Amino acid sequence: MLSRPVVTILFALAAVATAPLAAQTPVWSQFPNAPSGTSPRFDDLSFINESTGWVARATGGIWKTTNGGNSFTLSRSSTVSNLTAHFRSIGFVSESRGWAGNLGPGSYDGSVTDTNLMYETFDGGSNWTAKAGFPVSGSNGLCAIHALDSQNIFGAGRVRGPNAYFFKSTDGGTNWSATNLTAAGLMGGLMDVYFKDPTNGFVVGMDNNTFAEFCGSVYHGAIARTTNGGATWQVVATTTNSCCYFWKMSWPSPNIGYVSLQQNGAMIGHTYYKTVDGGATWTPYVIPFSSIAGGMSSFYWQGVAFVNDNEGWAGGDSASGLNNFLRTTNGGASWTPIGSADTLRINRIRFLRPDYAVASGARVAVYRVPLAITAPPTNTTVALGSNATFTVTAQGSTTLAYQWRFNVTNVAGANTSSFSLANVQLTNAGNYDVIVGDISGSLTSAVATLTLSGFPVAPTLTAQPQSQTVNPGADATFTVGATGTAPLSWQWRFNGTNLSSATNSTYTRTNVQPADLGNYSAIVTNVAGSVTSAVAVLTFPFSDDFDSYGSPSIVTTATTTNGYKIFFRAASGGMDFKAVFGFNYATVTYPTIIPPAPHSLGGTTKGLYLTVNKDTTAAAAAVNLYPVGQFNAGNFALKFDLWINYRDPLTSTEHALFGINHSGNVTNRIGQTPSDGLFFAVEGEADSSPTSTTLRDFSVFRGGGTGAIPFLMTTNNTTFGPTPPLAPQFDNGNPGLMSLFPAQTIPGYGTTTGGTAGLRWLSGEVRQVNNLITWILNGAAIAQYTNIFAYTNGQLLIGYNDNINSTGDSNNFAIFDNLRVEKIVLAPVTMLAPRVIGNNFSFDFATEPYESYTVQWATNLTSPSWVNFTNLAGNGNPNTMLVPLLNSAPQYFRVSRP
Structure with a gap:
């Protein structure tokens, strides 16, 4: 008997979806509608309860929520009367009474010009006024506010000095006293203040040495304590290492307190100070980066909060790393990174109760039990x-x-x-x-x-039939779900008329043609009654062959007409474009006669004519057309026939444009702002440089956004594939394009340049399958890349662009015809003909053209460790795999695509 290794084949297409388990404990997340952005970040926050809170967003103003963070409104702008404040601290004692502190001019935020250090409100932030008496002479900024109760409010600042002031009010903020701790020889800068009761409190910051950038002076972190309400202070802890200052305090109990240390110089780990005797003495703890689970890079440790003596969190200001948010459950002996995009740059953490906290950072984070239905x-x-x-x-x-x-x-x-x-x-x-x-x-x-x-129950619908958009010739299946006393009977209807033999819970329309488009519904009946479903509409994707125009419709003004939104922009001058709907291109005779487009039925010759920059203004320009109401998402292809006409290579500087996933609200013009979506440009001849960073003969673009020009994607800045670019430089001189578009001799005109796309019909296609974008011309993939950008769905774009100011020749234009969208339905990956050939295992699987596939193998399915065997691009034909057999272990294979 011939013994062979065991080989098992497993094919998988998609990730397995599992039902989420409801969380039973609080988790950190983000208030969904807090103002976004990381600069400026939120410096501080004060919540009275779960519903009402305020956040100080540096030079981004003061924001307020009254519905638990579901929305925020601007309570006060940072810039008023041409004075800009940096709101560094905030504290409220009720839903109406509160204070906000300004960092003040002359610190690290050079945009600050407002010298008012404290603002107060008596109406919950509807109105803010500068507090009379601030600033005290010599004070510079207010970095911390602790509202102990309605009468006792404390403040401290500024973090880098040059003077460190402690502020105090014992009458609800009406009157304030100030103590200069720098003049007392104690502190040179203050960052936080905390009082246990009206007499016992602490301030943290730096010692009396002067701060200097880049550790240019010897300054240390310092903690000072008062036991008489701030009348006198004693420094109870100073760091041995320099170039650092203390940042925030947390007191989970009267005797146990923690203080974070921001280190501005070289460091080997995070440092914090801890007291277990109510603040009389403090002990430093250094947590080496290497000891933190998962490894850790340095960041400015700032925010810290403990919910009890042992469990706490720490965050900091850093532009990198989701790991920059740590948790301890043993009083700081060890820390674990638990960060996410919701907990970046945490500066202040405040607990309202053990299972509810808020934190300021890049946005506003919340620690709470998530809403969930557990049973x-x-x-x-x-x-x-x-x-x-x-x-x-x-x-x-x-x-x-x-x-x-x-x-x-x-x-x-x-x-x-x-x-x-x-x-x-x-x-x-x-x-x-x-x-x-x-x-x-x-x-x-x-x-x-x-x-x-024991009693009949009338039908109740549990699932309605869904509207569908399918390609011509495809099948469409409608399903309705119902409960009720059996037996149930179904009757499907089309446009209100019963369909013969359509009496099951599902109904399939095969080989869908135009006559099948319309409204489908179902009536479900039993002995107790009947119910009618909602209407599901069957449609084709968008298409336009421009044949319905009895005479040409000429448009020269940006507007919405003929089913398209038209946008135009030029370097100067007025409207200088022409769009002709229903243009009979058979009337063109120079430089050659234009035949019917490849996908025109019956030899029709009507299309959409586009041109720009033909008047005497001579201004570079672009026109964009977006089909109205054509929002596309998922897997689909934009297809069209395109003819680019030109007189001679010396006068044509113009490109046809086409793309997907646009907003439909801007003019995408090469080299100009704004820009959006994913689009492509092709010119008829060859006058673009193969090394240009703005435009090529065949160009791949992605939008840059509101303030950016279209980004030209090249092999120098983009990874293309898995199907490689047909022409690495996207230039007509590359061999792939020379082969696809050979030179053509036109009687009475001459011979065109090889590799150019003009004066011939192009069958164009832009495919989106999952996140894989493919540009195809005449059956060849010009470019393919993985879309990692924000443009994943949206409007279709066609257009025309002239990138040079000189007036174009009247023979330079583009014709679009048979514009259409087709849904892409990928067939499942299917194994074919598994077999053993010698010492190899072989199998085939069908592929889709231009799609990427990954073949992986493992030796078990209990806890598989899948190893990539190969990655490849499909071509529409079966692909044969030949895999060496292992001698001692079973083998499992799977094939997947994105």
Whole structure:
């Protein structure tokens, strides 16, 4: 008997989706609608309760929420009367009374010009006024505010001096006293202040040495303590290492406190100070970067907060690393990175209670129990006249609200976690669910059905048929879901008329043609009644062959017409473009006659004519056209026929444009702002440089955004593939383009340059499959790349661009015809003909053209470690794999695509 190794084949296409498990403990996330951006960041925040809070966003102003962070409004701009403040600190004692501190001019923020150091409000931030008496002579900024209670409010600043002042009010902020700790020889800068009670407090910052950039002076972190309400102070801790200052304090209990240390020079680990005797003495702890789980790079350790004596978090200001947010559960003995995009650049953390905290950073973070339904209501069957009860179990960060619904209609008074029905009748049978909410939002439970035993129940729909857009000739399947007493019967309808033999829960229209487009619905019936579904609409994707125009429609003004939004921009002058819908291109005779486009049916010769820059203004210009209402997403292809006409290479500096995933609200013009989407440009002849960073003969662009020009993607700045570019320089002189577009001799005109796309029909295509973008001309992939940008869906673009100011020749224009969108439906990867050939295992699998595939193998399926065997690009034909067999282990193979 011939013994061979065991080989098992496994094919997988998509990631497996699993139901998420509801979290049972608080987690860090981000208030979804806080003002975004990392510069400036939020420096401080003060929340009175889960609903109401204020955040100080440096030179971005003061922001307020009254709905638990679901939205924020600007309470005060940083710039008023041409004076700019940097709001560094904020504190409130009630929903109306609060204070905000200004960093002041002359520190690290050079944009600050406002010398008012404190602002106060008496109406919750609707109005802010500069506090009279601030600044005290010699004070520079207010970096911290601690509102202990309605009467006792404390302040401190500034972090880098040059003077360190402690501020105090004992009458609710009406009057303030100031103590210069620099003049007292104690502190040179203050960053935070905290009082346990009106007499016992601490300030942290730096010692009395002068701060200098880049560690140009010897300054140290220092902690000072008062036991008499700030009348006198004593320095109780000073760092041995220099070029550093203390940043924030956290006191989880009266005796245990933590202080973070920002190190501005070289460091080997994070340093914090801890007291266990109420602040009389402090001990430094250095956590080497190498000891932090997962490894850690340096960052300015700033924000710190402990929810109890052992569990705490620390964050800091750094432009890199999601790991720059740490957690300890053993009082700081060890730390673990737990950061995410929600916890970048954390500066201040404040706990309202053990399971609820807020933090200021790049945005505003929140620590809370996430809203979740942990046990939804379940189906119930009862007898007529008996009772029925539905129950839901849920969690959230605040008191939960409930609203039960019957057949999607609210039940009055049903506002607790359980809902009971007494003396159930036939009219009570149906679908029940519940909406559960807390301050963060709401969730709707799964549907639970109430059924009466022994009595027929009329049908209730559980799933509606969905509208579909399919390619001509494809199949379309509609499905309706229903419950009720069996047997159920179905009758599908098309435009309100019953369809013969369409009597199942699904209905398929095969080989869809124009006559099949319209409205589909279903009637579900049983002995107790019937119900009619919603209407599902069957449509084709967008298409325009421009043949419906009886006479040409000439457009020379940017407007919305003929089903297109038209945008135009030029370097100077007025509207200098022409768009002719229904243009009969058979009338063109120079430099050659234009035949019917490749995809025109019946030899029609009407298309869309586009040109720019033909008047005496001589200004570089572009025109963009967006089909109205054509939002495209998912897997699809933009297809078209394109003819680029020109008189001679010396007068043509013009490119045809086409693209996908645009906003439909800007003019994309090469080399000019703004720009968006993913688009391509091709010229008819050859006058672009193969080394240009702005434009090539065949150009691949992505939008740069509101203030940026289109970004030219080349092999120098972009990884193309897996199908390699046909021409590495996207230049007509590259061999791939010379082969695709050979020189052509035109009687009476001459011979065109090889590799140029003009004076011939082009069959164009832009494909999007998952995140793979492919540009195809005449069946060849010009470029392919993975889309990692924000432009993943949107409007279609066609257009025309002249990049040179000189007036173009009247024979220079482009014709678009048979413009259309096709949905791309990828067939599953299927194994074909597995076999053993010698000491190799071989199998085939079908491929889609231009798609990427990854072949992987593993030796077990219990805990597989998949190893890449190869990556390849499909060509539409079966691909054969030949894999050496292992002698001692089984082998499992899978093929996947993005």
